[in-house]
Each structure stands twice: as C-alpha cells, then as structure tokens.
Amino acid sequence: MKYLLLLMVMLAGVWLWRSRRVEQRPPAPPQARQPARPDAMVSCRHCGVHLPASEAISDAQGHYCSVEHLRLQRDGQARLPRDEN
Numbered sequence: 001m002k003y004l005l006l007l008m009v010m011l012a013g014v015w016l017w018r019s020r021r022v023e024q025r026p027p028a029p030p031q032a033r034q035p036a037r038p039d040a041m042v043s044c045r046h047c048g049v050h051l052p053a054s055e056a057i058s059d060a061q062g063h064y065c066s067v068e069h070l071r072l073q074r075d076g077q078a079r080l081p082r083d084e085n
C-alpha cells in the first residue's frame with residue numbers, strides 16, 4: 001500500500017511537470033500557424049505544361065514555361081505544333 005501511494009505521488013508530479021511544460025511553450029509565430037498558400041497554376045501558351053505562376057514567364061498574352069517558348073510563341077503564331085493538326 002505504501003508503494004501504491006508513492007506511485008500515485010510520482011504520477012501526479014509527472015503530470016504537473018508535463019502540464020506546466022505545455023503552458024510555458026511559446027506560441028507559434030503567426031506565419032507558422034497558417035498553412036502555406038498554394039501558388040496559382042498556369043499553363044504555358046506554347047506547350048501547355050502547367051507550372052506555378054511564380055515560376056512562369058508572363059507577358060500581356062499569357063504565361064510561358066521558359067524564355068524559349070515565349071520566343072517561339074512570338075516568332076511564329078502560325079507554326080505552332082497544335083495548329084498543324
């Protein structure tokens with residue numbers, strides 16, 4: 001019976017210690033609590049591949065996956081692979 005009482009006191013001590021530790025934990029910074037905003041996806045006007053808007057090269061006409069596709073789109077509108085079909 002003495003050991004049972006000792007065990008109860010130890011468990012209560014551990015429980016108190018753990019609950020105090022949780023209270024002392026500093027709150028997470030505001031930006032860490034909010035999930036990262038997903039980047040909008042855009043498609044390349046030349047090849048149609050989808051990529052995040054932040055990685056796309058954009059002009060007045062639309063978005064491109066690379067400078068090469070922007071150049072190809074500007075050079076020959078009639079020579080698009082899509083339009084050959």
Ligand SMILES: [Zn+2]
Nearest residue numbers: 044047065069
């Ligand atoms: Zn492309």
